[in-house]
Amino acid sequence: MAQDELSPSTGAQSGAAKSSDGYSGAISSSVSSGSAPMSGEIAIEIKNLVKRYRNLITREWVNAVNDISLDVHKGEIFGFLGPNGAGKTTTIKALLGLIFPDSGDVKVLGEAPNNNAIKAKISYLPESPYFYEHMTAREIINFYASLFGLDSRERAKRADYLIDLVGLASAGNKPLRAFSKGMLQRVGIAQSLINDPEVLFFDEPTSGLDPIAHRDIRDLILHLRTEGRTLFLSSHQLSDVELVCDRVSILYRGKIRKIGRVDELVVGGNVEILVKGFKTTPALAAEITGLGAKLEQSGPDTLIIGGSDNETKNALIDLVRRGEAQIIAVTPTRRTLEDIFIETIREGEVEAGEATKFAEASTTEALEVK
């Protein structure tokens, strides 16, 4: 991949809003909504991955990752979702060769991950990264660039370019100890792009950021997508994931509970029919509920919520006509990735025989994913 492809369209920078950390990069303005040039080649391959840890107190073995398999294609943005403790970071660490699978196999760009030739083509942004605080942003980029064996001229060139890309041009010579969390995250992104990577692993890239920094990083991800890079994205920001990812998987207790294209997963929403003066008879009401719909009365208005498929929708409208009501609005409501996420976790809880705990757990998880 040519280095030039990483170049942002810096001309649009002036219009970008500033984050509360005072920085906003070119990335926010250089995004097109075009989708990735995805190929059939596999960039990331996980086959029957199992990783176990021993509980230090109970001495029992716990499967952090329990026999998961998935492929991510080149040029694909893949969302790797799951509640805390689901096994997301463990999987990413196995993909980076930081931990070793108990069984199964992982490959990145067709090779085992602990291979320097492969490491030269990939990058990793951990959650809340920490860097040597005595260094400036420019120095830390230089430091990481040295690990790729780049010469000093190339390092300086890359540092200037990346610092500008992530919007830290005016803070490039300040020590990192003076940086806010949002600024450190920008440094983290910059270090992850030093080698012009083909495959990127981002673990919670927008965790704890203010809305502007959050938007900038989300835009950068979209920018990376237009360049045809492969991104393995772990995030709790489900609205972002829904916006940027081609496919997602939902992990729960070390198992993949759901995997598929985002647009396929969110299908099957409802339709809301708002009517006035509906003369409900017991027979009509029974027919409506018979179609799996429900009625909500609010003064003279009635709201009928039912399935969004054409057959159900038309049958409901026919029933409304029979009730001599006036249709005010027919609104399709789509499901969100958050609905799918909560639903999937709930199913997982039920399967694990912990349905009674769900009310509490799901609330916590729902709050976490907001």
Next chain:
Amino acid sequence: MGTVFTLAQGTFGEAIRRKILNIFLVVALALIGLFFAFSSFSMREQMTITLSTGLGVITLAGVFIAVILGINLVPAEIEKRTIYTILSKPVRRHEFLLGKFLGGLLTVFVNIALMGIVFILGVWLKTHSMDSQVWQGVIMIFFQMMLLCSVALLFSVFVSPFVNFFLTFAVFLLGSMSSITESLAHQDGHKSQIACDFFWFVHFVIPNFGNFNITNPIIHPDVQVQNMGLYMGQTIIYGVIYSIIMLLIAILIFDRREV
């Protein structure tokens, strides 16, 4: 090798700014200054006390610096997650470990060199002469600390810093009493064979830190090393080989360790 030096530079920059190390440095410098205050002894006694106490203080400060640094070199990187961004780049685990060790060693060297320079200058100002044992003593302390740092690094790849602190100190104390463990290993008819074997094992496995301590000949001028150059050379080679062995074991363990 470029990767190792890059990592060593980063480690040195981070370590040299650790406030806790500066405290030991300041305490050591203050103590060295204090020892020049002795004036109620004869000139010869003053010299003996100054040399042995000064080198002793540098050793003590060096031990704290080497141990605190050595036990944290790897765990701090794991705790702060810096290691993830480094090992996910084209860096082999042994390069990482060597870079951390060399960076730590450079920090120890700078600290001991600073204390040593102040001490040597002080001795020169007081006596207007330079006893070669002063700078020889400082050099030996550096190599002693190199060995200690490698022990701390080895333990740091498989035990927590808290356990490592006591473990490394225990090794240093036992290794400093090498002559005692050697004599305990000799069968004198009163000990069981198991006890003798145990002391032989301790004497053989624990590095001999006592050999680096050439303050004893200063305190006891009657004990003379016939050829100081040879003695220092042999001891330094011993320290370097032992440190390499420690590092090799650390690399073997760290290669299989999950981070």
